[in-house]
Amino acid sequence: MTDAVIDRSRDISQPLERLGPDETMKANSRQLRGSIAAGLEAELTAAVPGDDIKLMKFHGLYQQDNRDIRDERRRRKLEPAYRFMARVRLPGGVLTPAQWLKLDELARRHAGESLRLTTRQTFQLHHVRKQDLRPVIQGLRDVLLDTRAACGDDTRGVMASINPELSALHAEVLALAVKASNHAIPKTGAYDEIWYGAEEKGAGSGPEEPLYGATYLPRKFKIGFVIPPVNDIDVYAQDLGFIAIAEGEELKGFNVAIGGGMGRTDNAPATYPRLASVIGFIPKDQVIAVCDAVIGVQRDFGDRVDRSRARFKYTIDDKGLDVIRAQIEARLGYALAPARPYAFTSNGDALGWREGADGRWHFTLFVQNGRISNVGGLALLDALRAVASRHAGRFRVTPNQNLVIADIEAADRPAMAALLREHGLDALNGGSGLRRNSMACVAFPTCGLAMAESERYLPALVGKIDAILDRYGLQDEPITIRMTGCPNGCARPYIAEIGLTGRAPGKYNLYLGGGFHGQRLNKMALENVGEQAILDCLDSALGRYARERAPGEHFGDFAIRAGLVPEVLEGRRFND
Incomplete structure (x- = not known):
């Protein structure tokens, strides 16, 4: 298929003066080098200057400050307490005990003695000082980890389903996720030069980035691989999703889904969450070709003027799904086959012990909101270091911020079970069905974008909702609840059965009616309200659910059927 049939009417080669300022910044960055190296040496500030803050996102780093003490420092005429967050690139969420122990070491030394499991199956190290960034990144390199493209306008961390019971299929899909991640990360030498001290090899705009070009993508781009029947990665929230089609553990290929995304802006009806559209089936050997084709379409057609509408979901809705599919097929040189049948039943994790098809065992541990530290009644950081020191298998971070202690030989299971009991880890898997399906x-x-609490508040709020559930006999009912401190949707709240997004300190939008396995958007039930209004609304809704639900009916489905909120069939109707 020749370039003549590919419409490049919005190609990145258009003059930069017609584009947004971030596009000019990227084009002038010398392929993500900027002045980052010099900024790291500036001793009079804990920050980095100018556009380097944005460029460092491509290196997996966010500049942040401690907002708890921001006002105090302003009164004392001090600069904000700047620190950095480093996000690890960990395709599929799989790591070795040696890698875990290195992360533990770095967390204790440089990151406030805390690790955080993210909603995209990786780790974040918070509170890292500027002068400690190189030691952290070089420490990660010692165990073959990095932070490349964990943020920025590129292909971010690639997700993959965690299904301990399907050993061979999981291994094959994971290998493809790793391959896709390694293929799609930026190829600029900037990372090695700035963080490892490599010699600069030149900052040209062509050969260094054959996929991304001089200005990379218009916005972030997310890829995920899912293995039905568990939609744990929320494949419909991905820019590009690969839905495994298998017979037993034999992988036949993938259905391709495009255009998912959660972010929106309050009071901006032109922004909205969108579920991905399934456009066809491909054999498994076409995964990388499809990645290139889909990324290329977004690179060439995505909005480079208005960043609020620069995600792939808006490109699809503005151009039309049929037009975008045709562009993808033109780049591939063939038409996609019709999508094949599949079904999802949930998007949560099966906690506790599971045996894989290969006879090895896996223990999935509930980690509330992904926070691993020694704060509170359980020294979780210490406990998991003890596990990693004796574990001979691997770890898997789940898309729900939980942790699988994986690949335990049958003969080793009793000793591991005793170790888990010794450190109180087995007790973490209790709690209500709501708590086990919570995420923040x-x-x-x-986070500089937060308008309200999330991680620090959701456990207490769940406790108050648990009292309602207990009153109605719903304590064990699995109900998904997700909270974010702003409308950007990092915890994927817009597909939860109960979703909460921050509007101001103590104030949230409440959404109801999302699909239990991520197949339907929810709808706003209350806007900009406090805790009591939230609890009153949920008391009424859950009471009706207990009395009127059909056998096997999930809460989100009931909310639609009972008319608590209208059904949202596609993203452009979300704000109606």
């Missing part, structure tokens, strides 16, 4: 973003005090 970081929000305060580190």
Whole structure:
């Protein structure tokens, strides 16, 4: 298929003066080098200057400050307490005990003695000082980890389903996720030069980035691989999703889904969450070709003027799904086959012990909101270091911020079970069905976008909702609840049965009616309200659910059937 049939009417070669300022910044960055190296040496500030803050996102780093003490420092005429968050690139969420122990070491030395499991199956190290960034990144390199493209306008961390019972299929899909991640990360030498001290090899705009060009993508781009029947990665929330089609453990290929995304802006009806559209089937050997084709379409057609509408979901809705599919097929040189049948039943994790088809055992541990530290009644950081020191298998971070202690030989299971009991880890898997299906973003005090609490508040709120559930006999009912401190949707709240997004300190939008396995958007039930209004609304809704639900009916489905909120069939109707 020749370039003549590919419409490049919005190609990145258009003059930069017609584009947004971030596009000019990227084009002038010398392929993501900027002045980052010099900024790291500036001793009079804990920050980095100018556009380097944005460029460092491509290196997996966010500059943040402690918002709990921001006002105090302003009164004392001090600069904000700047620190950095480093996000690890960990395709599929799989790591070795040696890698875990290195992360533990770095967390204790440089990151406030805390690790955080993210909603995209990786780790974040918070509170890292500027002068400690190189030691952290070089420490990661010692165990073959990095932070490349964990943020920025590129292909971010690639997700993959965690299904301990399907050993061979999981291994094959994971290998493809790793291959896709390694293929799609930026190829600029900037990372090696700035963080490892490699010699600069030149900052040209062509050969260094054959996929991304001089200005990379218009916005972030997310890829995920899912293995039905568990939609744990929320494949419909991905820019590009690969839905495994298998017979037993034999992988036949993938259905391709495009255009998912959660972010929106309050009071901006032109922004909205969108579920991905399934456009066809491909054999498994076409995964990388499809990645290139889909990324290329977004690179060439995505909005480079208005960043609020620069995600792939808006490109699809603005151009039309049929037009975008045709562009993808033109780049591939063939038409996609019709999508094949599949079904999802949930998007949560099966906690506790599971045996894989290969006879090895796996223990999935509930980690509330992904936070691993020694704060509170359980020294979780210490406990998991003890596990990693004796574990001979691997770890798997789940898309729900939980942790699988994986690949335990049958003969080793009794000893591992005893170790888990010794450290109180087996007790973490209790709690209500709501708590076990809860998820929150970081929000305060580190996220600069947060408008309300999330991670620090959701456990207490769940406790108050648990009292309602207990009153109605719903304590064990699995109900998904997700909270974010702003409308950007990092914890994927817009597909939860109960979703909460921050509007101001103590104020949230409440959404109801999402699909239990991520197949349907929810709808706003209350806007900009406090805790009591949230609890009153949920008391009424859950009471009706207990009395009126059909056998096997999930809460989100009931909310639609009972008319608590209208059904949202596609993203452009979300704000109606």
